[in-house]
Amino acid sequence: MSVATAAYLGIDIGGTKVAARVEDDRETVGEWVFAWQPDGTVDHDLRLLREHVTALRCRIGPLAGVGVAVPATLDRDGRVTAWPTRPSWVGLDLRALLADLFPATTPRWADDGDLAAVAEARAWGHADLVYAGVGTGVGGGIVLGGRSATGHRGSCEIGHLVVDLDGVRCDCGRLGCVQAVASGPAILRRARALRGTGVTPTELVDGFVAQEDWAVEAVRRGSAALAAALAGVAELVRPSAIVIGGGFAAALPGYVDLVASAAAALGRRGHPVPPVLPARLGGASSLHGAVLAARGRS
Template identity: 55%
Template sequence: MDISSYSGYLGIDIGGTKVALRVVGDSGQGPAASAEETFRWPPDGDPAADLALLADRLRSLLSRLPGGAAGLRGVGVALPASCDADGTVLTWPGRPGWAGLGLVPALHRMLPGVPLVHADDGDLAALAEARAAGRADVVYLGVGTGVGGGVVHEGRLWPGPGRGSCEIGHLVVDRSGPRCDCGRTGCVQGLASGPATLRRAAGLRGAPVDFTGLTTGLRAGERWAVDAVEASAAALALAVVGVAELARPRLAVVGGGFGTGVPGYAARVAAHVRELTRPGVAPVPVAPAALGGLSSLDGALLLASQTFGRRVPAPL
């Protein structure tokens, strides 16, 4: 859709297989959708080719705006990769060839003169879900191939852009637990992620289990499926309770492809949170995520508007 008069923000959500771009107008009350584009990365993972494709798609999107990038107040970028303070990729399993790539400097070259802020995609999903829920203090846990998440305090990311991400998936909750991808044992990710739960289900069943088989078994009340999912939910609940002792969130939100795809998963997490919460302390309510697969993009735009535009009031 062409935009006849324009002042606003650009959001970029860089994923391992695809990228989402969205331009929003500045209404003064938070962003309103204006234009959007999504594309997939080529399969070979060549950094130079990837950046060239990203630059081309950005030019295409911005060409639909009068004045191109001149009307942008700022850009928010959601990153799944581990980056240093300068925006150089340290590690990224989704695109291993990107290690050592100066990603944020490359984005600055694509968008000269436009202010830019970036953060972890899980943190930005937390920011978006907090606003969708109307809460200023939220812990978000995204359960998929890994476990990501973030903490929002007083309507803003904690600890904040440039200070690292909240690696909730790497909280150690069981020192005798399985080895995590990070090399340690007992991380939430190694216990609660989709692959970890499927491995546990296969061990209990004595046969391979895929996601469809797990959810089918769960609906049928098969003990192996129920026990595998309950163990996952219990591990996630330990993370919620631990974070709650420090940050006092008003809500825990469970998202991610696995977290929203398993029937009743958030309710199971909530039950374990109630069981594990210290006596005399109100348990943190747990709810399923309200936004879809583009929550990180929503968060990137919200972060840009908070950083470079009119202050968006934090919800109560």
């Protein structure tokens, strides 16, 4: 692909893969994906990232903007302070890395959940929206008045809201975070325990569609925990809608309906939980948000 007009590159750095999307002024699109090695070191990851970025830049040509969606927790200077799925990245200066990868432009980076929320708010036409992405972890973001509500820290950590004080220990060290109960890996672990044998993601989907007890119960408990967290957030910020996205949610038919039903049951008289909607951008909400960041629209 060669882009003759101004090109905008969005990159979504995930826990298991990296996705990239290019748009130009005419909305011409190209997309690429590559997977991390499961236990790769930060040095190996960065070599792989550099190889793919270099190849992309050769295909695309000059870039008018670059946006990057990041799942890791960063400090205000852009240094990684926590990333449970790729712990070797802790201490990495992301700002310096991106400046080195894209010397001819100034990359804009933000939390993947925040960027996904902005993209879904635009896609759905809601100025006030709460987004949760269920995948390797549970991310999320809040949009109020059409703008991302990131607060002082610069990200919205919906996945670390506590929903069970006596629950499973989260990767962050606390007990009962929604991520420890409702993420894709957490639901798979529960499914294996209930079934008494190994369960692959495909087997979980098949079991859930077939309404097998072990699969239904595993998914139900995860969806109930997520619904409780989102109902609590909705009490604070009063969005007009809640959107559920992420790769796990997109792959499991009926999952969003389960969350919606559990959330509706938590409404108070005169204060219903807002509608719970599926992500219009599927599992690519963060990637679309990264392109918006590249365009300066996040």
